[in-house]
Amino acid sequence: MIDLDKELNPQQADAAKTTEGPVLILAGAGSGKTRTIVYRISHLIEDLKVEPWNILALTFTNKAAKEMKDRVAAMLPEGMRAPNISTFHSTCLRIMFSHADKLGYTSSFEIADAADQKAVMREVYKKLNIDTKLIPEKRAAREISEAKDSLKDPEKYAQDNFGDFSKKQFIDIYREYQAHLMHNNSMDFDDLIMNTVKLFKKYPDVLESYQDRYKYIMVDEYQDTNTAQFEFIRLLADKYKNLCVVGDDDQSIYKFRGADIRNILDFEEHYPTAKVVKLEENYRSTSNILAAANEVIANNSERKAKELWTKTPEGNKIRFRQLDTASGEAAFIADDIRKRVDEGAKLGDFAILIRTNLQSKEFEDAFRIRRMDYEIVKGLRFWDTKVIKDVSAYLLTVAGGSNDMRTNRIINLPKRGIGASSVDKVAAYAEENGMSLFDACCKVDEIPGVSGKALTGIKSFTEMILGIRNEAKNMKLSDVVTRIISESGYDQYMLMESDSTEKYAEMKDYINKLKEALDSYEEDAEEPDLIDFMRQNGVEGSTIDKVTDESNNDRIQVMTMHNAKGLEFPNVYVSGMEQGIFPGFGSIMSDDPMAIEEERRLCYVALTRAEKTLTLTASRQRMMNGERRFYAISQFMKEIPDELLDMNVQPKKAEKKERVIPEARKIARAAFEEKPVAFSSSFKNAKSGAFSSSAPKPDYEVGDRVRHFKMGAGTVKSIVPGGRDYEVTVEFDSVGVKKMFAGFAKLKRI
Known part of the structure; x- marks a missing residue:
């Protein structure tokens, strides 16, 4: 027994x-x-x-x-x-292997994996003549998956959406997709259940x-x-x-x-x-950490009452620090970890939890500068994401790089009608004549067997690259990125590849972060050079491409809060405790009150990953969508009682630019020490929207005509106090409605 x-x-x-x-x-x-x-x-x-x-x-x-x-x-x-x-x-x-025949399959049916599903979807789009620009394949795949998770086969899905014009093509796609799977005796993973x-x-x-x-x-x-x-x-x-x-x-x-x-x-x-x-009864965290988590989650209405408790001592108070910038936030955490490691802790005892993968770049820079081992858990380094690798390949080709793999990556991205056989012919010509693939592309008229769409596509590709290359020396490096995105059609490609507006916005944010890094590098570099920039950031085969040693498990863990579920760490930092970051802007603006409750549950998960110490950090300002935005402290911070928090850290006397190692000496301004800001408990009573504005009110009013140095003339639609500045909405004559902060927009009244 x-x-x-x-x-x-x-x-x-x-x-x-x-x-x-x-x-x-x-x-x-x-x-x-x-x-x-x-x-x-x-x-x-x-x-x-x-x-x-x-x-x-x-x-x-x-x-x-x-x-x-x-x-x-x-x-x-x-x-x-x-x-x-x-x-x-x-x-x-x-179960299906034993009974699939009862549903029209054979017992030897196959499982359609992600690659198979993508191939099927391409066939469906081709048969139905559907434009991927209007309905991206990923969007349709997600719609079908959600339908199956809700037990809606094509017929049930069609019945439930009868008369809904927005679902008409999804109905056709789903029906054809499922028919294609059946014809090939296949099920996808959602089909199994x-x-x-x-x-x-x-x-x-x-x-x-x-x-x-x-x-x-x-x-x-x-x-x-x-x-x-x-x-x-x-x-x-x-x-x-x-x-x-x-x-x-x-x-x-x-x-x-x-x-x-x-x-x-x-x-x-x-x-x-x-x-x-x-x-x-909790066997993981100190009572202070549990008390904070209990207080936060108690604000949810849709939950079953329960309260975690532990026999372990109170432990340290939960630290809260607000820094001026996102890079400053990362620098503070990196320095804090280094100090604690010097005192005897191990790097593997520390985890940094972020709301989205977009936040990882500042930490990558901070750790690389300090030569601290880290790992992006279940995620990619900023420089390893597809969108950054694509744009980096374009940049290096524009800069005159002769890497054939990079040329091969972008020659038909986005699609230019260049088939694999045509690329093979160009590659063979390059090898025979001892030249790079791109140089061979420039001589495509001399290559036998390349004609039609492929010939037109290759010529269009080389003309674009050479055109930007000729003008790049007189352009800001970040403007080179803008030209590439625009002239290559990559912006439209991102839209097609995204299965939601949120995903498209995220891809755009990655590019904006790259442009910010280029601007920062250009400010610091004596002789800015694209290849030098890429080499420093591990894109051009630098020795600092990967700081971590695969055989070494003693490294800082950086992961999203979702990926942290089920894990525990002695010391946890939760980054981005700001309204608009955590909780996210989409949840704040959602008509569904449960959206904030899900974000609060995520906060509860993040807090309860910590065993011994918990540090919460925020940034006053971040660059988002190419604009500097100011952020108020997260409402979740205000739900933690004052007596559980340590906010009384003395600020440093002066901010100074930190010294960085030679390999990373020009990395995008992650090289600043930021002073932590002590906050009194009065921030608890601040409105969740923002801090009071300290910027002077603009000298124009709603309805006035104004001019922007880049976007031209427009009409002011609204002026709203936000953070340390006023958020101005302008309807421009040429580019439509844009939101911006008055201090950075520098609008002139006409």
């Missing part, structure tokens, strides 16, 4: 012992939920003599499934068969056979389930009702992936006889 009362705390033991009927285990962050599930499974098998094959435990990731399987196996007698512990997709895949549900509903005998097999069902991370997963679980558990779901509504942060928080919030409505067990 397993002594559950000895091995588990009272609440965990209660959850493990409750094996019959529906059970909801509300497992707070760091409360030992996996341990509880493992002991519950072992108790069923060893003590209650339930056959292992009668148990099904569902997880969301293979990693979670493997960890749970290994821990259960370690507790069971040697040689005993382990229960079925796997992901939703793996479980449904096994949707088709299993369809199978169960269409063939009750098949459903009952699986119900009799899996008499005890457990689901991990239940708050992340979507409609299809919910229905799959409901059907499977419907006969015996021995369903145990484990999750935390306060950590439901995947709505953008289709997760429905109502599944966990309404569990007791779906199962009126359900027993609810709350795991609230």
Whole structure:
């Protein structure tokens, strides 16, 4: 017999012992939920003599499934068969392999991976003659995925959207896409769950056979389930009702992936006889950290009441620092980590959590300057993102670089009608004549076999590159980027590749950050040179391309808050605690009040990753969309009680430009030490919109005609106090409506 009362705390033991009927285990962050599930499974098998094959435990990731399987196996007698512990997709895949013929497939059906799905979508667009500029393929793919997650096949999707003109083409695309998969005896990943549900509903005998097999069902991370997963679980558990779901509504942060928080919030409505067990004792964080997290999440209305507590001491207060700029914020954190490492800590003890990957660049620069090992977890370095690699390839080609790989990357990007066979002929000519691929492109008229669209496309490509190259010496480096984006058609390409306006805006932000870095480099460099700039930033094969040593795990972890879920670190920095960054502007402006609640849950997740120390930072100003914007402190900061915060750090006497290592001496102004700013508790009472404006009011009024040095004449539509400046909206005669800060726009009244 397993002594559950000895091995588990009272609440965990209660959850493990409750094996019959529906059970909801509300497992707070760091409360030992996996341990509880493992002991519950072992108790069923060893003590209650339930056959292992009668148990099904569902997880969301293979990693979670493997960890749970290994821990259960370690507790069971040697040689005993382990229960079925796997992901939703793996479980449904096994079911489909046995019964796919009932839905019109053969048992040898194939899984269409991401590349296959993309190829199918191209065929569908070609057949339906749909312009990718109007409906990007990724947008259609996302629409289909969301439909399947909601258990809507093409017919159901068409019925639900009948009469909606905006969905007309999606209906056609979905129908043709699914027909193409069926014709090729293939299912995509979303089909696996949707088709299993369809199978169960269409063939009750098949459903009952699986119900009799899996008499005890457990689901991990239940708050992340979507409609299809919910229905799959409901059907499977419907006969015996021995369903145990484990999750935390306060950590439901995947709505953008289709997760429905109502599944966990309404569990007791779906199962009126359900027993609810709350795991609230935290084994990870100090009591001060937990108190802050509890205070923040308590502001959500859609949640199940619970409060984390711990037996560990209070620990340090939570530090809050506001810096002047994003690079200053990164420099402060880097210096703070370096100081603590000098005092005996390890780099691997520190994690920096960011709201979006866009924030990573300043940290990459700060760590590279200081030669500190770091890792961008589950994300790409700024310089390794596709958009930056594409634009960098253009820049290096314009600068006269002779790297054939870069030329090959951009010769048909965006598409210019240049096929692979034509590129091969040009490459062969280049090799025969001992020249670069680009130089061979310049002599395309002399190359046999290259004609038609390919000839026109290559000539257009070289003329564009040479035209920009000839003028680049008289241009700002950032203006060279602007020319490339415009003349190459890359801006339109980004729009086509984006599956949402948010994704397009993010890609534009990457380019704007590149332009900012170029401007900063040009200010500092004695003789600005594109290749020198690229080399310094690891784009042209520099030795500082990757600071981290793959064999060394002692490195700072930089990751988004979403990627941090399920992880823990001794010391955590949460960056970007500003209105408009965290919570994001989209959530603030959303008509759905639940949007802010999801952001608050994300904040709760971020705070509860910290074991010993937690530092929250903010920046007064950031460059966004090519404009300098001022930000107020995040409303989430104001939800943390004063007594839990340490904001009393003395500012440095003067700001100075820091010395940087030779390899990175011209990196984009990340090389400034910024002084932390101490704030009194009065900031708690500040309005969430912004700080009071300290800039003088513009000398023009709404309705006045003004002139901008670049955008020309326009009419002032609004003037709103914001941050330290006034936000002015102007409808320009030539470029339409633009928003800008008065201090930077320097508008002249006409």
